[in-house]
Amino acid sequence: xxxxxxLSQLREAHPEITALGxxxxxxxxxxxxxxxxxxxxxxxFPALVDPDKRLYQALGIERIAWDxxxxxxxxxxxxxxxxxxxxxxxxxxxxxAPGVAxxxxxxxxxxxxxxxxxxxxxTVVAILDALRAVTAA
Amino acid sequence: MHVGDRLPDIELRTADGAxxxxxxxxxxxxxVQLLRYYG
Numbered sequence: 001x002x003x004x005x006x007l008s009q010l011r012e013a014h015p016e017i018t019a020l021g022x023x024x025x026x027x028x029x030x031x032x033x034x035x036x037x038x039x040x041x042x043x044x045f046p047a048l049v050d051p052d053k054r055l056y057q058a059l060g061i062e063r064i065a066w067d068x069x070x071x072x073x074x075x076x077x078x079x080x081x082x083x084x085x086x087x088x089x090x091x092x093x094x095x096x097a098p099g100v101a102x103x104x105x106x107x108x109x110x111x112x113x114x115x116x117x118x119x120x121x122x123t124v125v126a127i128l129d130a131l132r133a134v135t136a137a
Numbered sequence: 138m139h140v141g142d143r144l145p146d147i148e149l150r151t152a153d154g155a156x157x158x159x160x161x162x163x164x165x166x167x168x169v170q171l172l173r174y175y176g
Contacts, residue, residue: 003172010170023165027149030174035152038175047175048157049150055159058138058147061171099171107144107160118173127168135166 003028003098005080007038009124014044016128021135022102027055029093053096061099061114068117077119100127102134110134 010017010024017024024045028035035047050056068074100122102111111130113122122130138144144160151157 003170003174006170007172010168017168021165023163023167025162025167025169026172026175027169028172028175030172032150032152032154034175039152046157047152049152050147050171051150054147055149055169056171058144059171060138094173096173098173101169101171103144103160103163103167103169105160105163105165105167107163109138109140109142109144110166112140115171121170131166131168 003119003121005119006100006121006124007043010045010127011043013124013128017131020128020131022131029053029056029096053093056096056099059099059101059109059112059114061097063093063095064097064117071117074117074119077117080119102127102130104134110137 007026014024026047027050029050032049035049038047097117098115098121100113101109104110111134115121147159149157149159
């Protein structure tokens with residue numbers, strides 16, 4: 001759910017992101033039918049699938065360590081997303097940690113948040129601040 | 138990889154199953170959210 005919560009916030013922020021000269025891509029390890037459903041629902045940017053986790057590996061975003069599941073902060077993140085997004089069917093690698101990256105058009109990595117546990121995402125405010133810094137450079 | 142490095146070519150799939158290669162698809166500064174899954 002934290003994943004869909006941030007996705008929803010990026011969707012809402014998409015006009016501001018494009019106004020800043022940016023764009024958005026979503027990538028997940030899960031099933032392509034779930035990506036199709038999001039696109040059919042009007043997601044304004046592509047939802048891609050990375051079944052082999054090549055992008056995650058390239059960015060050094062690892063699987064969630066077992067000890068992270070016992071940390072209260074992990075479940076606080078999950079609880080915060082309740083009411084913002086609905087839990088759907090689990091697909092892909094449910095132990096994969098999340099993340100956010102910002103790339104230049106050339107593919108140069110300009111900003112990276114490597115999540116370590118469930119829902120370990122930066123805020124949309126932090127993402128927009130990072131985007132402003134990149135596009136202003 | 139680290140900030141400042143260029144992403145190597147990585148083939149992903151679109152929702153329709155077509156192949157798509159990063160970073161060739163980037164046309165603007167691009168925010169990429171890496172989710173666990175879309176469910």
